[in-house]
Amino acid sequence: MLRINKLTKRFGDKTAVEAATLDIDKPCMLGIIGRSGAGKSTLLRMINRLGDASEGSISFEGREITTLKGKDKRAWQSECAMIFQQFNLVPRMDVVSNVLHGTLNRRSTLATMFNLYPMADIHKAIEILDRLGIAEHAPKRAEALSGGQQQRVAIARALMQDPKIILADEPIASLDPMNAQTVMEALRRIHEEDGRTVIANLHTLDTARRYCDRVVGMRDGRIVFDGLPEQLTTGVAREIYGAGADFSEAATSTEIETLDKTQAVRTAEAYV
Numbered sequence: 001m002l003r004i005n006k007l008t009k010r011f012g013d014k015t016a017v018e019a020a021t022l023d024i025d026k027p028c029m030l031g032i033i034g035r036s037g038a039g040k041s042t043l044l045r046m047i048n049r050l051g052d053a054s055e056g057s058i059s060f061e062g063r064e065i066t067t068l069k070g071k072d073k074r075a076w077q078s079e080c081a082m083i084f085q086q087f088n089l090v091p092r093m094d095v096v097s098n099v100l101h102g103t104l105n106r107r108s109t110l111a112t113m114f115n116l117y118p119m120a121d122i123h124k125a126i127e128i129l130d131r132l133g134i135a136e137h138a139p140k141r142a143e144a145l146s147g148g149q150q151q152r153v154a155i156a157r158a159l160m161q162d163p164k165i166i167l168a169d170e171p172i173a174s175l176d177p178m179n180a181q182t183v184m185e186a187l188r189r190i191h192e193e194d195g196r197t198v199i200a201n202l203h204t205l206d207t208a209r210r211y212c213d214r215v216v217g218m219r220d221g222r223i224v225f226d227g228l229p230e231q232l233t234t235g236v237a238r239e240i241y242g243a244g245a246d247f248s249e250a251a252t253s254t255e256i257e258t259l260d261k262t263q264a265v266r267t268a269e270a271y272v
């Protein structure tokens, strides 16, 4: 399905991604972990063709992706929709219009200028919002929603493109644990129910273990781990993060329970 072969990206002297090789042969939910600067975003951006590779290849269902141009490149970007940490919505525009923006690639410039959307697309947008549990917010401005709700709007916008792959760059990094959980559950359902592949950059181990079928670990631009969530032991994580013996999983945790425990310990310490 998706085959990434020796993909490399250099920015001047800096090699952000070095000879990354990854094969995805059936739809899955894949988490990419690694410390800040490991090359996770650069890898996703190359897959989506937001950034060009310096070397290597990406093929999807036998088609070479790295050389696509113009209309073909835009069509690929619809097939692998991207969502971002900061949602990238138009804050003052209503939710449903934000979702309809997901159809921009296939509308004429004139229709876009006058904000003309086919009725069928409007119905589809509302159906997707309903599926994500936020249909009642459809007429509100995006900026009036919580972070978790805004991220679900961004997911809805991605789904409007009917993508085969969803690339999520730190989708929960700006969210509190409750909202993070809702967003990860939504992504998991989209994978399970629709058979879409989800590739998510995650900065917390427990999220990767809990929601993903497969986890890839990156360090200094290289893929240093590729395996099942249960193979992601603390020892392996320590190697991926390049951390010493003092490495603490709680420090990379979004689990409500873990955070509660950490908070409780801090509160107790404050009383000692």
Ligand SMILES: Nc1ncnc2c1ncn2[C@@H]1O[C@H](COP(=O)(O)OP(=O)(O)OP(=O)(O)O)[C@@H](O)[C@H]1O
Pocket: 011, 014, 015, 016, 034, 035, 036, 037, 038, 039, 040, 041, 042, 043
């Ligand atoms: N446009 C750019 N120009 C120069 N260097 C860049 C550029 N984009 C990324 N880099 C460098 O490439 C390396 C990998 O960055 P990248 O953003 O892919 O890492 P990351 O693992 O996604 O980190 P984070 O979790 O902080 O987003 C970093 O050293 C970064 O400074």
